[in-house]
Amino acid sequence: MLLAAQLLWRQAGDTSEEGPVLDYGIIDYQMISNRHRTLGIQAGRVKNPFGFYNQTRDIAFTRPSILLPQSIYFDRTRSLGLAGDGVSAYLEERLPTGTLYVQTSFGEAQIDEDVQETLLLPKSSGDLDSGTSALGQIRYEHDGGKFIAAVSTGRAQAHFNSNEDTPGNGEFQFQPTVFSLQYNDEFWSLTGEYAIRKVSLTGFTDPRNHETTGESWYLQYTRRFHDDWQWLIRYDYLANNRDDQDGSDYEASGAGQAHTQYAKDITLGLQWSLHPQVLLAAEYHSVDGTGWLPYQSNTSQEERDRYWNMLLLQMSLRF
DSSP states (O other): OEEEEEEEOOOBTBTOOSSOEEEEEEEEEEEEESSSEEEEEEEEEEEOOOTTTGGGTTOGGGOSSSSOOTTTSOSTTHHHHHEEEEEEEEEEEEOSSEEEEEEEEEEEEOOOHHHHHHTTOOGGGEEEEEEEEEEEEEEEEETTTTEEEEEEEEEEEEEEEESSTTTOSEEEEEEEEEEEEEEEOSSEEEEEEEEEEEEEEESOSSTTOEEEEEEEEEEEEEEEETTTEEEEEEEEEEESOTTSTTSHHHHHTTSSOGGGGEEEEEEEEEEEEEETTEEEEEEEEEEEOOTTSOTTTOOOGGGOOSEEEEEEEEEEEOO
């Protein structure tokens, strides 16, 4: 039996919660644990099994970069992707050639104000209440992790309770599927993830009802050198609608600027493990498009430049 919990206090512009929040909190019971397999169940606030990095996304020492690929690991709707309240079952099967991991979770999705604002549902018009969610992941690690493959999929629902005739009551549904591949050599790693995201708003009384399928992917190369150094190059791509990848139809409809519907990010990064407990990192992003910028901190489309850059610096400590 394992009890574990973590409080998180995060300051990130207008996307932050006020004060500390429960990041996760679980009771973990292992029914089987031997050299062949581990079988267990978790209950509480459980991190979602999603892609390679979601369950450890707030631990700097487990990430290849300061900022994870935003096409897959959204910060603008962080609450929805991070964790859910419910139960999760997991199996780790140790095979002669590798290890197979299976995890499923069921419960209630976390739907905070970040999701409501991204969907352009004003807080003054009503509340977006979380509904049921289900996620699952199958991951296989071959030859001690030299080759890793995973498939993650899920569905999250929410209901908007309107206190006005417009936009009225409605339903939100999000269905992502992520395919993940990684090859690890002694001195370098090659990682790629591809996602299909189905998003729908239905039942409203105004034209905001829609069903779209978004597309995301990234390809990342990391190189380790001098024992404690690592550099990275990554191309990260996002399209909110795979049938309108350049946003031209969106702009022609009068809904907004085309570049708000996609993002193409070229990232260069450097990490130095100064000490087993100290990690220093620097990172540069050159971005075309504003498709993954948080709406909370960038409410005016006209003030978002199509081409923009970021320079990030980070010092991480663990003890």
